[in-house]
Amino acid sequence: MAWEFVLRDNVSFHDGTPLDATAVVDALTRAWTQPGVLKKAPITDISEQDDKIIFTLEKPFTALPAFLAHATTIIPAPSALDVEGNPAHLIGTGPFQVTEFVPPQSISMTRFDGYWGKKPILEAATYLAAGRAETRALLAESGDANIVFTLDPSGFSHLQRVDSITTQSVPIPRVVALKVNAGHPFFDDARARQALSLAVPRAGIAQAITRFPEAAAEQLFPPALNKWHSQDLAPLETDLDKANALLAELGWTKGEDGILVRDGERFSILLRTFPDRPELPLIATALQDTWRDIGIELEVSVASYSEIPKGHQDGSLHVALYARNYGLTPDPVGSVLQDFGTGGGDWGAMGWDNPEAADAIEVIASTADQDVRAANITKVAGILHQELPVIPVVWYQHTVSIDKKLGGVVVDPLQRSYGLSEMYWTE
Template identity: 25%
Template sequence: MKKRTAARSMAALMGAAMMLTACGGGNTTAPTTGASSGGETQTASESAESGKITKTDIVVGQASDIVTLDPAGQQDTTSGVLMKHAYSTLLDVDNEGKVVPDLAESYEMKSDTEYVFKLREDACFWDGTPVTAQDVKFSLDRAKGMPKTKSNTSKIEEVTVNGDHEVTIKLTEPYAAFKTIVTQHNLSILSEKAVTEAGDSYGDVDNLLGSGPFKVTEWVPNDHYTLVRNDNYWGEMPIATSITCRVIPEGSARTIALEAGEIDVVWSVDPTDCANVESNPDVKLLSQPSTGIDYVGMNTQKEKFSDKRVRQAINYALDKQAFVDTIIEGRGLVANSYINAAIPGWTDEVEAYPYDPEKAKELLAEAGYPDGFECSIFVNGDLRTRSAQILQAQLADVGIKVDISTYEWGALLDTLNAGEHEMFLLGWSNTSFDPDGSTYQLFYSGNHGATGNRAFFSNDKVDELILSAQRESEESKRMELYKELQFVLHEESPWCPLYYKENNVGVRADLKGFTLHAGAQHYLGNCHYEE
């Protein structure tokens, strides 16, 4: 998700960029300081003419693979990296977390339930065909019928085409966060013609058609995917000519590959490797507070976890500071709430459950488990497996015996979406910078499973507060509703919030054109090397 203030602000922001290029030409002279830029002041064409560029084929190491090539079929941050580079959305979020234009050069809020988006007239797909208002309508209508976009489209009543380059989106009710919703990668705009012709096979490499700065040319599942520069890109032409994302599950292996020069960027450096990167002059560590949260989720529809006293006992039984100290090497903070401290609406008045094993035992006994019980936890990757081992040891102290099952990323999501789990370890990153992005998908009772509520949690008061906050247009009142919501979630405890960690990215020391994105939606298109 993502965010914005007013239509005239949007128009002003676009003022200097209104000299449009022909669809299929691409803007090769605009300065690379835009929403998805790496923050350099040199343009791609200037750099090429100066002869300074020596390498523009970029290799990235990621911990896990994407789950699909179809934007509407995903909602995970790993897949979102690809979508950011291959597709476009109506609006985007820049490096500082502000909503900026993308396919829509401006928007107007006609009422609290009606938005009009004016599209860029030069925007086109990879093959040079124009992006039209009909493509926008098709994409949003299609997304309404897909599980992983259900929450993002649940308030869309109707999309009306007003001409080739204007659409009206009518909502069923006021939705204060809607302008951030259309920045979501799973609401990327697709070619109606390409998707219709491909049918159920859309998502294969040979039938994709995006409008982003890069084209997908190859995907070898659980190994790598490759993007090449889209010469028909309608926006600022990237400097990088290709991006290869390699799947390297083990954190130390990613760091070693970076230090050896085999890869140029490590998307996420394991905290245990950060010190090594910092001490090596050949590489750099770039860090910033994240907008996400790492947590232990509990399936509230499973008998043992249907009682909030058991869920509260889990919260008391876990020493969250131990996770901060050992798993993320002190590079983060204990999470006190269900919203990250960097997100508006977060409150410090909610206090994290203290580490109190005796209180945990009391609650377990009250719930009918004086001797504890046996259960399982599902995880993925080396880092979360280590977290699960700490959890396993701490819960054993209160009589809970935990079996750890480790999955590949896509398989884990499928299993959680199906509700087969009892407990799980996961993270959630809020790229919208709006508290709706930390609550609606995750805790609303209508969003169980693939839509995001993998705790399968239902609570009337929580639903009421979430919907009331969505309808509230006055910001101060809206933030008060989120404050109350955090207290209710704290009491109900569908999760055990663990920590707010830092985003740690490793790059080669001489790499140019990379800048951190506040929501960890980093853009790789301007990465390159110079003499």
Template identity: 25%
Template sequence: MNRREFLISTSLLSLCMGSGLSSAAHASEDEAVIVLGRQESGSAGYDPVRSTSLSMVAGLIYDRLVEQDADDQSYHPHLAESWETSQDGLTWTFKLRQGVTFHDGEPFNAATIAWWIPKFTGTENETMTSAIERVEVVDDHTVRFVMKRPEPNLIYNLASVNMGIPSPKSYEAAGDAGYGVTEAIGTGPYKLESFVASQETVLVANGNYAWGSDLTGNKGVPSLKRLTMREIPDASTAFLELKTGGVDMLLDIPTDFLPQLKAQPEIGFRGLPSYGVTFVAINTQIPIFSDMRVRQATALAIDQGAILKSVYGGAGKEAHQFLISTLAESKVDPTVEIHYNFAKAGKLLDEAGWVPGENGIRVKDGKPLKVKLWARADTEYRRMAEIIQAQLKAVGMAAEITIFDEGMYRAEFKKKDRELVIEPYSWTNANILDDFFSAKNLDGWNLSLWNDPKSEELNERAMHGSATWEERVANFRKYHEYLLANFVGVPIHEPAQTLAFNNTRLNLPAPLRMPFTLVDMTVK
């Protein structure tokens, strides 16, 4: 949203602040209308095997073997009642829940899993199951995965939204073109009634549901019998819909609007756990930043606390490492965390030979300390870029800001003339470090162009050298610490998604877990 759109949005919002929240116009009392957030919009369908962009709606249509709690990233049984792995990590055995049926009446059993896992071969989601050599059916409700190699991160993959299990009969009958659009059949608490891409999805409660996970209080049929999940790209329109009763809940609130909305007693708020990190990637291959002292000075010159306060109004957290704080792999040695230190930044630049020059900009060998700073066109990233520009100038570095829209931003990554890049990501797994800092991704997401033999060795050990989850965590911590110690980027902010809802109509249980909370939610 650009500045003009923001001003219009806040003006529209102000117009509707004088009156109370209207009663939602629903056909019955046991339904709700929910607006999906920016991260959840844009799904082309609900085929979990072939889709590369699935919203949380898929988590209501399909159950998974394992569920993950966003609060602490812990894993919980669901369609798998229990599981165990061999000491060498080469077999996983799952005991499956009995008495589960798909929306089409077909039974869920071990044969379902034996059919399902091979379906990922040749798809864009193949990496989810690529470590599995074969599936062995032990009995009707026990399966064993025989692995090609140890892969402790399989548990994370199995809890991912793409690992929702579809009905084999329905999937095969609908074919590639129809499945996920005209029908989507899982075992989940809701059934798909209709879907219009980029507009809305209508779900109705699964009347036979009786196998909720331990992440829900209600293990049976949802209290709300109908959910309409809408996509409204314009934030001001979405807020007006909430204000006038057209919708009951917004799943994502830009921080710009929070102060005004919090003045409304009829609107309730809940915070969702952090789901990613915004950081500044530093191009380690250009002459200025090939000197680690300059990279370190750049990192220490950026005040995360000031950005948290000025850009986000205190919403979210300061980030001092590259992973979200709820991950065990983020619990690094505190001495390698990156914190603002203005005095030390200046000393490092002095040591590197950059001396104060005219207009406060440092020089070395007659050349000024000037860099390019790239940012997306979104309001928050523009404002962040301006603050970082001022903070860098304070230590004698001139940063020239360039703003790109989403399409151009991605295209520019392929050119290697970038210097500083503000980059947000949404991911709750340590594998994101491989995406952003592995040398094999120099032509892709490795925005820092980081290419270091020891780093590659640590990355390989973290990604593929662990037989158990505990080993994986320890290996990723070492890799994470090495990246931080080499100042390949600057962690800035850990966003927290804010949910707004009509608190005169809806009861939301605590703690808030999405999408599982929608199964527990009731109407007042």
């Protein structure tokens, strides 16, 4: 089996060298041999022939074009790499070229006049990373930033009253979720994970913390993923009595201090999260309060997001709270295969394998038959809904503020493009 791709003519990298088949094959081979979505594709070889890029596969894989749109498959110029083949510069083929990069805080770029497509109207742009939501809101209000993404509820509410700004809230395929170590003795029975889910106050979190009541996650895949979101699944609910009953079935009894005990061991666990998304620590605190009501002692650690994949890899993770984007590839099967295929993933299942789900995901990624695909998507969604290796909390709303003097702004619900090429100043 093979896929063949024909390169567009007359495309140049920002350093003036041509985009040719050799550069593409070298870049994609490097991506294939490193961690990323291509590692999950059944590729046996990437080669070139007559200016075509040829992927040789072990078996049919219709998801390949979607995988090639992932961030890890970007094709840089050969000069972007050092002598050892490691990334050293940002040199691509897009409508803007990088002029300055100060990781992890900022990147500046100017219009690339040699771009093959429609030329941008804007001459330059700068991206600035600001970790604190309060800082982002202040940058918007002061006019020091023309577009600001990911505002906290209070900042978003305040900016709606600022005359020079328009705001948008766009449903996106990102979910605030709990990753549970299903290999831990506390969580290796699905009933334990179901009990945790029953003790998640989704409606309260959506109302009081994210302030989008309609975003309480009734299932893992949000409505923005219409082919994966199921109308047939019973909505996840909050019911502490049911949670207590499930834990009692598993042999847990409350001690004198109200914390559950089984075989002399307290139900005491650590939840890891990070502050980059301002709602996460607040949600963690809400969970800490509610889970104590069912006898679970929850310690919260707010640190770097890297602590979550680290805990996955070394086996120390109990529970993690994070936001997962299922739109990182145009077809969500890319993220689903990484998260819930055999072996799980850093941002998906841990200590949980379901051969039926894994087989169904493989079918979804390989078939062109839309009816077969839909049936297997339904199967996967149902298994995840019942087994809960990842527990959904709230669906995400992408909050954005935009300077009214800036036109042509379209907020991408998949968060794949800022749309700089279409923007322009109105005055």
